[in-house]
Amino acid sequence: MGRYLLRRLLIALPSLLGISVVLFTVLALAPGDPFSEMALNSNVPPEVQANLRRQFGLDDPIWQRYFRWLVAMLQGQWGFSFISRVDVDKLILGRLPVTLAVIGASQVLALMIALPVGIYSAARPYSWFDRIASTLAFVGFSLPTFFTGLLLILLFSIKLDWLPFVFRADISGSGWDWWWQHIKQSIMPVLVLGLFQGASWTRYVRSAMLDVIRLDYVTTARSKGLREYAVIMKHVVRNALIPVVTLVALTMPQVFGGAIVTEQIFRVPGIGSLLIDAILRNDTPVIMAVTFVLSCLVILFNLIADLLYGWLDPRISYR
Amino acid sequence: MQESELRALIEDVRTGELPRRRFIQQMVGLGLTAPMASMMLMQAGIAQAQPAPAYKGTKRGGGGALKTLWWQGPTLLQPHFANGTKDQEGSRVFYEPLAVWDNDGNLVPILAAEIPTPQNGGVLEGGKVVRWRLKKGVTWHDGKPFTADDCVFTWEFVRDPASACVTISVYKDVTVTKVDDHTILVSFKKPTPFWATAFVAAEGMVIPKHLFGPYAGAKSRDAPTNLKPVGTGPYKFVDFKPGDVVLGAVNKDYHMPNRPFFDTIEMKGGGDATSAARAVLQTGEYDYAWNLQVEDEVLKRMEAGGKGKAHIVPGGDIEFIQVNVTDPWNEVDGERGSVKSKHFAFSDPKVREAMALLCDKKSMQEFIYGRTGFATANFMNNPERFRSKNTKWEFNIEKANALLDGAGWKKGGDGIREKGGKKMKFVFQTSINGTRQKEQAIVKQAAQKAGIDLELKSVSASVFFSSDVANPDTYQKFWADLQMYTTTMTAPDAERFMDQFKSDEVSQKANKWSGRNICRYVNPEYDKINAAASSELDLVKRAAMYIQMNDMVVNDYAVIPLISRPRVRGGNTKLVTTLSGWDLDFSALHNWYRESSPG
Numbered sequence: 001m002g003r004y005l006l007r008r009l010l011i012a013l014p015s016l017l018g019i020s021v022v023l024f025t026v027l028a029l030a031p032g033d034p035f036s037e038m039a040l041n042s043n044v045p046p047e048v049q050a051n052l053r054r055q056f057g058l059d060d061p062i063w064q065r066y067f068r069w070l071v072a073m074l075q076g077q078w079g080f081s082f083i084s085r086v087d088v089d090k091l092i093l094g095r096l097p098v099t100l101a102v103i104g105a106s107q108v109l110a111l112m113i114a115l116p117v118g119i120y121s122a123a124r125p126y127s128w129f130d131r132i133a134s135t136l137a138f139v140g141f142s143l144p145t146f147f148t149g150l151l152l153i154l155l156f157s158i159k160l161d162w163l164p165f166v167f168r169a170d171i172s173g174s175g176w177d178w179w180w181q182h183i184k185q186s187i188m189p190v191l192v193l194g195l196f197q198g199a200s201w202t203r204y205v206r207s208a209m210l211d212v213i214r215l216d217y218v219t220t221a222r223s224k225g226l227r228e229y230a231v232i233m234k235h236v237v238r239n240a241l242i243p244v245v246t247l248v249a250l251t252m253p254q255v256f257g258g259a260i261v262t263e264q265i266f267r268v269p270g271i272g273s274l275l276i277d278a279i280l281r282n283d284t285p286v287i288m289a290v291t292f293v294l295s296c297l298v299i300l301f302n303l304i305a306d307l308l309y310g311w312l313d314p315r316i317s318y319r
Numbered sequence: 320m321q322e323s324e325l326r327a328l329i330e331d332v333r334t335g336e337l338p339r340r341r342f343i344q345q346m347v348g349l350g351l352t353a354p355m356a357s358m359m360l361m362q363a364g365i366a367q368a369q370p371a372p373a374y375k376g377t378k379r380g381g382g383g384a385l386k387t388l389w390w391q392g393p394t395l396l397q398p399h400f401a402n403g404t405k406d407q408e409g410s411r412v413f414y415e416p417l418a419v420w421d422n423d424g425n426l427v428p429i430l431a432a433e434i435p436t437p438q439n440g441g442v443l444e445g446g447k448v449v450r451w452r453l454k455k456g457v458t459w460h461d462g463k464p465f466t467a468d469d470c471v472f473t474w475e476f477v478r479d480p481a482s483a484c485v486t487i488s489v490y491k492d493v494t495v496t497k498v499d500d501h502t503i504l505v506s507f508k509k510p511t512p513f514w515a516t517a518f519v520a521a522e523g524m525v526i527p528k529h530l531f532g533p534y535a536g537a538k539s540r541d542a543p544t545n546l547k548p549v550g551t552g553p554y555k556f557v558d559f560k561p562g563d564v565v566l567g568a569v570n571k572d573y574h575m576p577n578r579p580f581f582d583t584i585e586m587k588g589g590g591d592a593t594s595a596a597r598a599v600l601q602t603g604e605y606d607y608a609w610n611l612q613v614e615d616e617v618l619k620r621m622e623a624g625g626k627g628k629a630h631i632v633p634g635g636d637i638e639f640i641q642v643n644v645t646d647p648w649n650e651v652d653g654e655r656g657s658v659k660s661k662h663f664a665f666s667d668p669k670v671r672e673a674m675a676l677l678c679d680k681k682s683m684q685e686f687i688y689g690r691t692g693f694a695t696a697n698f699m700n701n702p703e704r705f706r707s708k709n710t711k712w713e714f715n716i717e718k719a720n721a722l723l724d725g726a727g728w729k730k731g732g733d734g735i736r737e738k739g740g741k742k743m744k745f746v747f748q749t750s751i752n753g754t755r756q757k758e759q760a761i762v763k764q765a766a767q768k769a770g771i772d773l774e775l776k777s778v779s780a781s782v783f784f785s786s787d788v789a790n791p792d793t794y795q796k797f798w799a800d801l802q803m804y805t806t807t808m809t810a811p812d813a814e815r816f817m818d819q820f821k822s823d824e825v826s827q828k829a830n831k832w833s834g835r836n837i838c839r840y841v842n843p844e845y846d847k848i849n850a851a852a853s854s855e856l857d858l859v860k861r862a863a864m865y866i867q868m869n870d871m872v873v874n875d876y877a878v879i880p881l882i883s884r885p886r887v888r889g890g891n892t893k894l895v896t897t898l899s900g901w902d903l904d905f906s907a908l909h910n911w912y913r914e915s916s917p918g
Contacts, residue, residue: 031781031782031785031787031789031790031792033785033787035402046830046833046834046835047488048485048487048488049833050833051480051483052483052485055483080540081394081561083394083395083402083561084394084395084561084562085395085397085400085540085545086395086545086546086561091561094560094561094563095560095563153594157602157604158597158601158602161602164604165594165598165602165604166388166587166590166598166604166605168564168585168587169560169563169564170558170560170564170566170585172583263589264589264590264591265590265594267587267588267589267590267594269560269562269563269564269589273562273563273589274562277562277589280781281394281402282781282785
């Protein structure tokens with residue numbers, strides 16, 4: 001086990017390096033530059049822009065810039081944003097709490113929908129409940145989040161005037177009122193993301209359950225005279241959840257990455273909106289840092305998923 | 320518009336025959352800015368109009384929260400690092416300049432005790448030296464007094480290239496000296512008629528010496544105050560998350576009585592213009608929204624609810640078409656679009672004129688912009704006697720056809736004109752933007768009727784407006800026959816704006832396409848007048864010269880002005896704002912208040 005872990009970590013290093021090279025080159029080759037906003041302003045002479053480019057090292061060859069970035073990154077310096085001239089780690093840390101809260105809540109909601117609905121559907125396949133749940137699930141993951149987001153805004157904010165549609169991370173106040181305001185503004189983004197994710201997970205849980213439910217040992221359990229509840233919960237669900245756990249673990253990086261579209265619609269100041277703003281403004285250090293952290297997380301959670309898998313299913317051994 | 324006519328008009332203002340405001344409107348109509356017109360009056364010794372005391376607040380604070388929405392949130396709060404207006408606005412909540420421009424082009428003192436004029440001894444040696452008297456008793460948010468040292472320091476800080484300030488061009492050629500604690504002298508290298516640049520408006524915000532002092536030069540990025548501004552403004556800093564939100568709270572020691580009205584201010588960023596309009600006009604969740612680039616139809620529908628209304632503030636931005644007189648398709652001297660080359664069709668002024676006749680500006684205004692754009696207000700809104708005979712515009716397909724026929728372009732079998740075996744096919748490029756694509760379509764339709772085949776090209780804005788030397792599709796390269804965009808005139812003075820047609824500013828390979836003359840217009844006479852204007856001390860003569868230059872590029876059809884675009888902002892019906900088209904939205908933030916609900 002220990003050796004396996006070590007080997008996996010060692011393999012991860014070259015892949016991270018490779019990812020960083022690809023990311024950096026793609027970003028360097030992409031058109032646009034961070035100071036384009038100044039170009040249209042007749043007050044800012046072109047020399048200012050040229051001077052800034054020189055100071056921020058944008059005129060150096062790509063490989064020089066890459067190695068500068070790599071050396072700094074290894075020393076724990078993530079660089080600073082060209083646009084806000086703030087250290088990138090500060091920017092990311094500032095966005096993290098909101099991202100974790102909103103996306104985390106939506107994932108919890110997704111699980112809370114997917115598990116019971118998926119299990120119940122599989123226990124009674126092709127019943128009315130299953131049909132309705134399946135239809136809704138298909139609708140749920142066919143509707144893109146930008147569409148459901150706008151629908152919810154039209155209904156709850158504009159027609160009914162119940163919920164605010166501008167997310168404010170800096171709500172003043174304390175106690176119940178603070179909590180209430182936060183919950184009120186989080187309802188729509190969490191619903192949009194949670195229902196979307198929940199819909200696809202429901203289908204996944206259902207099919208994983210169906211795979212297990214018709215195995216012989218389940219029949220044996222039933223023929224022993226166990227109650228249906230015990231058969232499903234103790235014998236079927238446990239085994240069916242093994243692939244589901246892996247799937248959930250693999251979507252965890254998303255919790256950190258945020259949801260670009262939904263964050264944009266509700267103005268949630270999460271990592272997704274930080275990333276999209278940085279991309280639109282060609283703020284390379286921020287894009288680099290966010291995407292790199294995400295790739296690290298993907299690799300890490302892949303490893304965790306593999307370890308979890310082995311722990312849940314003793315037939316799998318590590319070599 | 321001759322110099323003598325301008326003088327006569329100024330006399331009319333002096334005698335009171337012509338209201339000051341009308342004079343300024345006429346000058347704006349001629350393509351000058353309101354501040355330029357106002358400076359002309361000042362030089363003539365006519366006192367500035369006293370700005371109407373619109374402010375009705377009776378005590379400091381107590382007005383609740385002011386919630387404003389910016390679909391591009393401020394990314395930094397150091398006014399001299401600002402990447403764009405959004406950052407300047409964010410800084411302006413906390414920092415203040417010595418004076419600002421109001422909507423009529425008046426200079427309004429903020430940190431200055433009074434506006435320098437030749438009459439009060441503030442403007443010396445014909446504008447070579449300006450003496451600013453500073454307001455006394457002003458304190459920074461941390462309680463330290465504001466003095467002349469801070470102004471001198473701001474100048475030193477900004478002009479140092481190592482600080483990497485974007486406002487460097489304003490400060491690098493001036494010298495600022497302290498006379499006493501509350502007087503400074505701003506000296507220019509040569510007499511400068513338009514002296515209100517340093518310490519004025521968006522680029523004039525003064526930063527505190529005691530906090531930025533240790534961080535001048537290369538260390539400028541490390542100053543903690545970059546993220547936690549300490550200024551003299553109406554609101555004190557509370558919190559800032561780059562790109563997301565700026566929070567401020569009432570400054571109890573603000574230097575203007577009974578101001579500010581609100582207890583807190585919030586600038587929320589992110590999202591898009593349409594939903595920002597919705598949050599202000601339709602649901603009233605927010606009080607004010609910046610830059611509502613939304614179709615007028617949509618705005619009107621949202622306004623119908625009565626919660627908010629759109630504010631249309633005239634400014635100097637103009638949507639226009641550039642006509643390429645060089646050959647964008649073949650390399651001459653190793654570059655496409657070389658100044659030495661000639662365009663196969665547009666080198667003939669008749670063809671350029673025909674092109675201008677095919678731009679249906681009226682339809683653009685009516686069907687696309689509505690209240691948010693005016694078909695080149697420049698030459699339309701003027702009284703008849705000022706309208707230059709050569710500068711009117713019309714939309715006339717027959718006339719364009721006749722011109723093209725006359726120039727020897729004959730229609731071929733496919734209905735497309737040709738001459739010497741060359742078909743009249745043009746590439747017309749612009750950035751991707753729903754409005755622009757509609758404008759392109761309007762021009763294409765008319766061009767078709769005149770036997771011109773326009774190929775419409777739209778380039779992603781992040782590419783089009785980038786200064787990427789390697790990319791062929793940037794607006795600076797202009798490797799197309801026609802292109803369209805909006806040029807913003809943020810500076811109140813036209814000098815830099817009119818650089819756009821100087822022959823030594825031609826955008827070409829030698830300067831990595833960083834020259835400002837994008838359409839590569841070369842006219843020795845223009846250069847001569849431009850040079851004369853930049854050293855002309857008499858503001859009236861200078862204004863006449865700028866009008867002349869303006870007429871020159873329009874009559875030569877180097878550019879086809881389309882739509883003059885005012886600023887569009889959204890405000891709650893109860894919110895009373897003081898907006899200026901010549902300065903930042905927050906230039907008079909201290910005067911904003913909310914009317915109490917009736918009854």
